[in-house]
Every structure is written in C-alpha cells, then in structure tokens.
Amino acid sequence: xxxxxxxxxxxxxxxxxxxxxxxxxxxxxxxxxxxxxxxxxxxxxxxxxxxxxxxxxxxxxxxxxxxxxxxxxxxxxxxxxxxxxxxxxxxxxxxxxxxxxxxxxxxxxxxxxxxxxxxxxxxxxxxxxxxxxxxxxxxxxxxxxxxxxxxxxxxxxxxxxxxxxxxxxxxxxxxxxxxxxxxxxxxxxxxxxxxxxxxxxxxxxxxxxxxxxxxxxxxxxxxxxxxxxxxxxxxxxxxxxxxxxxxxxxxxxxxxxxxxxxxxxxxxxxxxxxxxxxxxxxxxxxxxxxxxxxxxxxxxxxxxxxxxxxx
Amino acid sequence: xxxxxxxxxxxxxxxxxxxxxxxxxxxxxxxxxxxxxxxxxxxxxxxxxxxxxxxxxxxxxxxxxxxxxxxxxxxxxxxxxxxxxxxxxxxxxxxxxxxxxxxxxxxxxxxxxxxxxxxxxxxxxxxxxxxxxxxxxxxxxxxxxxxxxxxxxxxxxxxxxxxxxxxxxxxxxxxxxxxxxxxxxxxxxxxxxxxxxxxxxxxxxxxxxxxxxxxxxxxxxxxxxxxxxxxxxxxxxxxxxxxxxxxxxxxxxxxxxxxxxxxxxxxxxxxxxxxxxxxxxxxxxxxxxxxxxxxxxxxxxxxxxxxxxxx
Numbered sequence: 001x002x003x004x005x006x007x008x009x010x011x012x013x014x015x016x017x018x019x020x021x022x023x024x025x026x027x028x029x030x031x032x033x034x035x036x037x038x039x040x041x042x043x044x045x046x047x048x049x050x051x052x053x054x055x056x057x058x059x060x061x062x063x064x065x066x067x068x069x070x071x072x073x074x075x076x077x078x079x080x081x082x083x084x085x086x087x088x089x090x091x092x093x094x095x096x097x098x099x100x101x102x103x104x105x106x107x108x109x110x111x112x113x114x115x116x117x118x119x120x121x122x123x124x125x126x127x128x129x130x131x132x133x134x135x136x137x138x139x140x141x142x143x144x145x146x147x148x149x150x151x152x153x154x155x156x157x158x159x160x161x162x163x164x165x166x167x168x169x170x171x172x173x174x175x176x177x178x179x180x181x182x183x184x185x186x187x188x189x190x191x192x193x194x195x196x197x198x199x200x201x202x203x204x205x206x207x208x209x210x211x212x213x214x215x216x217x218x219x220x221x222x223x224x225x226x227x228x229x230x231x232x233x234x235x236x237x238x239x240x241x242x243x244x245x246x247x248x249x250x251x252x253x254x255x256x257x258x259x260x261x262x263x264x265x266x267x268x269x270x271x272x273x274x275x276x277x278x279x280x281x282x283x284x285x286x287x288x289x290x291x292x293x294x295x296x297x298x299x300x301x302x303x304x305x306x307x308x309x310x311x
Numbered sequence: 312x313x314x315x316x317x318x319x320x321x322x323x324x325x326x327x328x329x330x331x332x333x334x335x336x337x338x339x340x341x342x343x344x345x346x347x348x349x350x351x352x353x354x355x356x357x358x359x360x361x362x363x364x365x366x367x368x369x370x371x372x373x374x375x376x377x378x379x380x381x382x383x384x385x386x387x388x389x390x391x392x393x394x395x396x397x398x399x400x401x402x403x404x405x406x407x408x409x410x411x412x413x414x415x416x417x418x419x420x421x422x423x424x425x426x427x428x429x430x431x432x433x434x435x436x437x438x439x440x441x442x443x444x445x446x447x448x449x450x451x452x453x454x455x456x457x458x459x460x461x462x463x464x465x466x467x468x469x470x471x472x473x474x475x476x477x478x479x480x481x482x483x484x485x486x487x488x489x490x491x492x493x494x495x496x497x498x499x500x501x502x503x504x505x506x507x508x509x510x511x512x513x514x515x516x517x518x519x520x521x522x523x524x525x526x527x528x529x530x531x532x533x534x535x536x537x538x539x540x541x542x543x544x545x546x547x548x549x550x551x552x553x554x555x556x557x558x559x560x561x562x563x564x565x566x567x568x569x570x571x572x573x574x575x576x577x578x579x580x581x582x583x584x585x586x587x588x589x590x591x592x593x594x595x596x597x598x599x600x601x602x603x604x605x606x607x608x609x610x611x612x613x614x615x616x617x618x619x620x621x622x
Contacts, residue, residue, distance in 0.1 A: 024335050026352050038352075040579040041337050102576075264616075265413075268351040268609030270579040298579030305575075306617045 001239055004144050006186035009151035009179065016053040016149060019086065023153070025160045025292060030266050033290045034282060035164075037157060038267075040275055040298030044106065046228075047153055047176055047296050048072075048079035048140075054149030055138050056083050064089055067135035071095070071122035073227055074103035075297050076140040081112035092133055094126045100227060100301050120218045141175030142234035151179025157292050158187035165289030168278040170296050171195035171204045171248060172229040174237030180294065181244025192288070195241065195248040196281030198224035198256060203232050204241065205248035213238050225253050225304075228274030228297060251280040259283070260308050263295060272300040312550055315455050317497035320462035320490065327364040327460060330397065334464070336471045336603065341577050344601045345593060348468060351586055351609030355417065357539075358464055358487055358607050359390035359451075365460030366449050367394050375400055378446040382406070382433035384538055385414035386608050387451040392423035403444055405437045411538060411612050431529045452486030453545035462490025468603050469498035476600030479589040481607050482506035482515045482559060483540040485548030491605065492555025503599070506552065506559040507592030509535035509567060514543050515552065516559035524549050536564050536615075539585030539608060562591040570594070571619050574606060583611040 021042050025035035039047035056068060067090030070080040077093040084091035091112040095104060096119050108114055117125040130137050139146060157164060157180070167184050169177040174195075181193040197205055201221040207214040213233060221230040233241060251259075259276035263269045278293040332353050336346035350358035367379060378401030381391040388404040395402035402423040406415060407430050419425055428436040441448050450457060468475060468491070478495050480488040485506075492504040508516055512532040518525035524544060532541040544552060562570075570587035574580045589604040 021335065021337060024332065024352075026332065027354060029354065038579075041335075041349075043338060043340065045579055264581050265613060268349075268356055268581040270575050270581060302576060302620055302622075306620050309613055309617050309620075311613075 001236060002144060003240055003243065004147045004151065004179065004182050006183060008144065008148040009155055009183050012054040012148040013152040013155050015057045016050060016152065019053045020049050022156060025157065026267065028267055031279065031282070035161060035292045036267055036269065037153060037292055037294045038269055039153060039294060039296050040269055040271055044075065044078040044082045045298040046075035046079065047150060048075045049082060050152050051146035051149035051175060052076065052079035052083040052138060055143060055145040056087055058145050059136060063136055067091060067133060068138050069126055069129045069133065069135040070138045070140065071126040072140050073230060074099050075228055075299060077107045078103065078110065080138050081107045081110035084112065085110045090135065092129045092135060094122050094129060096122060102301050103299055106299065119222070140231065141173030142236055146175050147179045147237065147240065149179070150176040151183045153294065154180030154183025158183060161290065161292060162188060163290060164188055164191050164292055166192045166194065166291040168194045168196055168282045168291065168293045170229060170274055170277045170294065171197050173231040174204065174233035174241050176296060177245060178237045178240030182240060185244050192246040193244055194281060194285060195245045196277045197248055197250050198226045198229055198277060199250040199252055200224035201229050202250045205250050207238065208241060208245065208248055226256055226273040226277055228272060229277065249281040249284050251277055251284055255280040255284065257308050261311065264309060269295055270298045270300065270305065271295050272297050312547060313455060314551055314554065315458045315462060315490065315493050317494060319455065319459040320466055320494050323365040323459040324463040324466050326368045327361060327463065330364045331360050333467060336468065337578065339578055342590065342593070346472060346603045347578055347580065348464060348603055348605045349580055350464060350605060350607050351580055351582055355386065355389040355393045356609045357386035357390065358461060359386045360393060361463050362457035362460035362486060363387065363390035363394040363449060366454060366456040367398055369456050370447060374447055378402060378444060379449050380437055380440045380444065380446040381449045381451065382437040383451050384541060385410050386539055386610060388418045389414065389421065391449050392418045392421035395423065396421045401446065403440045403446060405433050405440060407433060413612055414610055417610065430533070451542065452484030453547055457486050458490045458548065458551065460490070461487045462494045464605065465491030465494025469494060472601065472603060473499060474601060475499055475502050475603055477503045477505065477602040479505045479507055479593045479602065479604045481540060481585055481588045481605065482508050484542040485515065485544035485552050487607060488556060489548045489551030493551060496555050503557040504555055505592060505596060506556045507588045508559060508561050509537045509540055509588060510561040510563055511535035512537070512540050513561045516561050518549065519552060519556065519559055537567055537584040537588055539583060540588065560592040560595050562588055562595055566591040566595065568619050572622065575620060580606055581609045581611065581616065582606050583608050
C-alpha cells in the first residue's frame with residue numbers, strides 16, 4: 001500500500017494554488033496558546049475543496065471530460081460540485097436522505113445533479129451512477145489524491161507556525177487527519193498530532209487502540225450532532241492514521257456544542273459541529289503547548305446554530 | 312492640517328507587524344466579484360487594534376509608562392485595553408452606559424479599568440481621567456497615528472488585489488475610511504472608494520454632499536442598530552474623507568440585518584451590524600467590478616445575532 005508522502009502534498013499544493021484559499025492561522029488567546037485554521041472560510045465552507053481540486057486536476061483531460069461522481073453527507077459533495085463547475089464538467093452527487101437541507105441546496109446551487117439515497121446505500125448508488133454516466137468517482141477520502149489534497153492544510157500550518165507543538169484534527173473517514181498528519185510529521189517532527197472524534201462515533205479511537213479498524217453501525221454513528229463525522233476510515237486512511245496520529249481524543253456532544261458557541265462568539269467564526277470538534281478536543285486534552293485546531297467546516301443549519309447560541 | 316500619507320501607512324504597517332493579524336481577502340462569489348476583508352478575526356474582534364497599536368507604539372517610552380486613556384462605544388476600548396496589556400501599561404477606558412454588555416465585559420477582561428458615563432459625555436469624562444491619572448489619551452479616530460494604523464488594512468488590500476476596482480468601508484468617526492482610502496488612492500489610483508453609513512446615522516453622506524461637516528444629534532444617531540457607527544468625523548478625518556472617498560452610500564436597517572445574516576450563513580463570519588454595512592453598501596451600489604468589502608468587526612450581542620438569524 002502506497003502511503004502519501006510530503007512530496008505528494010507539495011505537488012498537490014502547487015496544483016490547487018489559485019483554486020483554494022490559503023487560510024491564515026488565527027490566534028485564539030482566549031483558549032490558550034492556540035491558533036485556529038479556519039477551513040470554514042473556503043468557498044464551499046469546508047476543507048474538502050483541497051482534495052476535490054487535487055483529484056480532479058490529476059485526471060487525464062479526456063477522462064475528466066466525462067464528468068465526475070461523488071457520494072457524501074455534504075461537504076465533499078459541495079466541494080466536488082464546485083470544483084467540477086470550475087472545470088466546466090458535469091457532476092452527479094449521491095447524498096443520503098437525512099443530509100441537512102442547507103448542504104443539499106448548496107450542492108445543487110453549483111449546478112450538480114443530486115441523487116438522494118437511503119442511509120448506508122451511498123457507495124452502491126454511486127457505483128450505479130458511474131456505470132450509467134461514464135463519469136469518474138471522486139471518493140470522499142479513500143484515495144491518495146484526496147489525502148494529499150487535504151494535507152496541503154498541514155503544509156500551511158507548518159509554514160506559518162514551524163514551532164507548533166500539537167495539532168488537533170477531526171477524524172471521520174480520515175482523509176484530513178491522514179494528510180495533515182503526514183505533513184506535520186514530515187516538517188515538524190517534534191509536534192504531536194491528535195485526531196478528535198465525537199464519543200458517539202468513536203470508531204477510530206477504538207480501532208487505533210486495538211490495532212485494527214473498528215466497525216460501528218451507521219445507526220450508532222448517526223447519533224452524533226456532528227453529521228460530517230459519521231464515516232469510518234478505509235484501509236488506506238487507517239494505515240496513515242496508525243502512522244501519523246499520536247492519539248485520538250473523543251469529546252461529548254455538549255463539548256462540541258460549547259465549541260461551536262465559543263467559535264462564533266469569541267473567534268467570530270461560524271462552524272458546524274464537525275468543524276468545532278478539534279477545539280473541543282484541544283480543551284479535553286489539557287495543556288499541549290503551542291497548538292493548532294483545524295476548524296474544518298462551517299455549514300450548519302440556521303436553526304441548530306440559533307439553538308446552540310441560546311446556550 | 313497634515314493629512315496622512317502612504318509613507319505614514321507603510322511605517323505603521325512595519326510598526327504593528329507581529330501585533331496585528333494580517334487578514335486575508337476571502338472570495339465571496341455568492342455576492343458577486345467580491346472579496347471580504349475579515350477584520351472581525353482580529354484578536355479583539357475588530358480593526359481597531361491597528362490604530363491602537365500604532366498610536367501606543369509611537370509614544371515616547373517615558374510617556375507611555377504613565378498609561379493610556381480612551382473613550383469608545385466599544386471596539387476601540389477593547390483595542391486600547393488589549394494593546395496596553397501587551398505593552399504592560401495601565402489603561403482607563405470611558406464607555407457610555409448603553410454600550411453592549413459584551414463589549415464592556417471584553418474590555419475589562421483585558422485588565423483595563425472601565426469608567427461608565429452618560430451618552431455624549433465621553434470626551435469630557437475622558438479628559439478628567441487624563442488629568443487624574445497622567446495617562447495619554449488615545450483618541451478613537453481623530454489622530455494621524457490612528458488613521459495611519461487603520462490604513463494598514465488598505466495597504467494589505469492593495470497588495471493582495473492590485474487590480475481592485477472598488478472598496479467599500481464603513482464610516483463613523485472616519486478613521487478607517489480615511490486610512491484605507493488614503494492607501495487605495497495611492498496604490499490603486501483607478502479604484503473607487505465608497506464610505507457606507509446607516510441611513511439613520513447618515514451625517515457624513517450629508518456632510519460630503521454639502522462640503523462641510525453635518526451635525527446630527529446623538530439621539531438621532533443612536534437609532535441605528537449599528538452601534539459602532541454612531542460617531543461623526545472630526546475636522547481631520549472629514550478632510551481626509553473629502554479627498555479620498557468617491558461617494559458615501561447609506562443603507563437601511565433591514566439591509567444591515569440581511570448582511571449580518573448572509574455573512575454568518577454564507578461566509579461563515581460572525582459580524583456586528585457595523586461590521587456588515589460595507590456588504591450592504593456593496594449590494595446597494597450595484598455592479599462595481601472587482602470589489603472589496605471590509606467586515607470591520609464581529610462583537611455582536613448573542614441575542615441580537617440569534618434574532619437576525621431567525622430572519
């Protein structure tokens with residue numbers, strides 16, 4: 001199995017420059033010696049554009065012209081739809097029926113065709129669409145090009161804060177944590193890299209503890225408010241996570257809500273629950289030195305944001 | 312009267328580097344060929360740190376050691392308190408009693424002493440405090456060092472988007488618009504610079520139309536939800552505004568609320584009403600080419616943010 005290297009990530013960074021926002025590190029002294037990496041400020045409100053642009057840019061032009069297909073609970077969907085529109089190619093996006101409305105609408109707004117499906121049926125339905133349209137599947141995390149693309153956020157962290165001591169990254173399918181972890185371990189070998197998961201979708205924490213992937217039911221994983229963190233690593237991302245994560249921290253639903261609230265009121269950043277878990281994990285971990293928490297996305301339903309702000 | 316020059320602004324930029332976040336331009340394609348300058352991401356949630364750090368850095372060390380005094384409806388207060396704490400000097404801040412609680416608490420959290428006063432009494436009370444403490448007054452806008460400090464945001468806009476065609480900036484006391492306008496006119500002479508005001512505090516629009524400062528009662532100006540835009544220009548800032556603004560656009564309270572809502576839900580930025588007027592002005596102006604709207608601050612009361620999000 002080929003694991004992504006820092007050279008892959010550097011190549012991805014060169015490839016997607018101009019399509020993706022280079023987010024700054026924002027000091028968050030109110031929370032400690034902490035900096036936030038605000039990926040919620042990306043065009044579609046999440047880091048997912050990094051991997052999507054890298055994967056689509058890497059396709060052979062003849063192949064790319066047939067269009068792309070993706071399945072996603074939301075942000076990857078928007079990212080592929082957005083990148084496809086920038087490349088002027090068709091996009092079919094398979095989304096579970098329970099996906100927040102704001103994410104379905106946003107995906108359609110980029111000109112993609114959305115195919116709704118039952119929970120757990122995404123991969124199968126996407127395979128059907130690939131067969132029917134001839135398009136290329138852009139997977140949400142299980143591909144070296146996706147991992148390398150997400151890793152560009154880690155490259156930027158290392159450039160902006162070379163003496164960083166700890167990096168906190170949400171874990172779901174594991175593409176972001178694999179990529180950022182690979183970049184940080186290569187460029188800041190003294191820094192620790194922590195994955196953060198909701199307790200209610202803590203399969204990766206369990207899996208890394210036991211040395212093999214854990215399998216939680218989709219019903220269990222759907223319990224968390226963090227709707228972007230309900231996937232599980234693949235063999236490929238799990239192998240990366242085993243190599244680059246120092247630990248996985250799990251956080252409660254209340255801790256996640258508190259982090260969303262504080263990001264809005266103290267950092268002036270709107271985050272979705274999945275985007276706030278890294279801050280929650282930083283707090284749960286206790287003193288970690290000069291740290292970065294990745295705010296991975298901001299696509300939250302308005303009613304939920306209002307509810308969380310009510311405290 | 313000495314008007315601030317681009318050299319003053321360049322010197323200020325060198326002086327405050329390291330103390331102030333260099334904010335990126337964030338594409339806001341959902342609103343047009345528009346970029347946002349998110350000054351709400353500064354440490355105290357507003358651009359005011361730029362002027363405060365520049366003014367305090369410029370003081371003679373012996374003078375600075377006596378501490379600083381400021382009067383402000385909020386964000387300048389926090390900025391001076393924050394900068395004073397970084398310099399290890401005392402800060403007394405005079406604030407009107409109707410100041411949003413979130414801003415009073417934030418100012419105290421930086422270790423400053425807050426002196427509350429009646430509406431319209433700020434300048435007089437601040438003068439008393441200066442006499443009593445021997446501290447130096449750091450005015451909110453009526454000083455070349457403040458204007459040059461705020462102008463550093465304009466320098467960054469010109470660096471990041473040299474072919475910018477229009478820049479939208481909120482106007483109240485006029486320090487930010489004076490500084491940004493000076494930088495843009497020097498570096499991007501083809502770009503238009505628009506001040507934006509609430510209709511309910513439209514003294515500068517009226518004043519520039521008539522060629523002399525207008526004076527609206529504080530009761531009138533207090534009607535706007537944009538509590539940071541209730542001041543009026545001084546002779547110094549008015550002279551700058553006459554030279555650097557192409558026009559002043561006024562916006563309704565509903566337009567301001569709509570801009571706060573869209574910044575939260577589409578750009579994932581929490582803004583205060585004063586911080587959202589530039590986006591509202593951009594929309595009111597109609598097509599303006601490649602434009603920048605300055606999101607000047609994010610310190611909004613939680614209840615008001617919830618109310619605006621309810622639509």
